[in-house]
Amino acid sequence: DAGITQSPRYKITETGRQVTLMCHQTWSHSYMFWYRQDLGHGLRLIYYSAAADITDKGEVPDGYVVSRSKTENFPLTLESATRSQTSVYFCASSVDRVKGSQHFGDGTRLSIL
Amino acid sequence: GENVEQHPSTLSVQEGDSAVIKCTYSDSASNYFPWYKQELGKRPQLIIDIRSNVGEKKDQRIAVTLNKTAKHFSLHITETQPEDSAVYFCAASKNDMRFGAGTRLTVKP
Numbered sequence: 001d002a003g004i005t006q007s008p009r010y011k012i013t014e015t016g017r018q019v020t021l022m023c024h025q026t027w028s029h030s031y032m033f034w035y036r037q038d039l040g041h042g043l044r045l046i047y048y049s050a051a052a053d054i055t056d057k058g059e060v061p062d063g064y065v066v067s068r069s070k071t072e073n074f075p076l077t078l079e080s081a082t083r084s085q086t087s088v089y090f091c092a093s094s095v096d097r098v099k100g101s102q103h104f105g106d107g108t109r110l111s112i113l
Numbered sequence: 114g115e116n117v118e119q120h121p122s123t124l125s126v127q128e129g130d131s132a133v134i135k136c137t138y139s140d141s142a143s144n145y146f147p148w149y150k151q152e153l154g155k156r157p158q159l160i161i162d163i164r165s166n167v168g169e170k171k172d173q174r175i176a177v178t179l180n181k182t183a184k185h186f187s188l189h190i191t192e193t194q195p196e197d198s199a200v201y202f203c204a205a206s207k208n209d210m211r212f213g214a215g216t217r218l219t220v221k222p
Contacts (some may be wrong), residue, residue, distance in 0.1 A: 042214040043202065044212070045211075059211075101159040104156040106154060106156050107156060
């Protein structure tokens with residue numbers, strides 16, 4: 001689905017650096033989500049947003065910051081990256097928070113050295 | 114919060130056989146149960162979903178069953194093909210979507 005795009009696809013950075021992952025959707029979905037995917041844990045919700053300027057914590061929010069100034073964009077920032085944040089990050093969007101299917105982006109593979 | 118457990122973690126079947134993946138959830142108020150397929154290096158994609166007012170749903174070779182009393186739901190794939198090889202995730206949703214840890218399905222030709 002080209003309707004949701006993530007950038008960059010791959011990123012290598014060092015501990016302590018700030019890094020921002022971008023997510024853009026063209027469906028005008030109200031809800032957007034950030035997940036991290038780690039072996040043995042499946043997908044875990046970091047943050048979600050119900051609309052522009054409305055964000056809320058998910059299951060594993062520590063160390064992450066989000067913003068949503070426009071409906072179509074939902075960037076995720078690691079303010080001071082740590083090795084434990086090495087993961088694959090997926091952005092998703094949906095019409096409904098809990099009762100509708102979520103559409104995922106292609107993911108960002110982030111490595112923190 | 115909701116806790117979703119998924120079994121088995123790996124599953125290998127011969128082409129043409131059936132595959133069954135099972136998930137249990139902890140919150141009886143969960144009311145939406147999607148299944149996602151993720152091929153290697155790709156995004157998760159919804160393959161089927163079921164809501165709490167339905168016991169079973171089928172789409173060609175894929176079916177999902179839900180037992181609300183026992184709080185478990187299952188994915189059934191019949192006549193498996195090599196292209197069914199992927200990681201499958203279940204999820205349960207009440208206030209937030211919680212995913213199982215995934216099942217790596219391998220279909221041997």
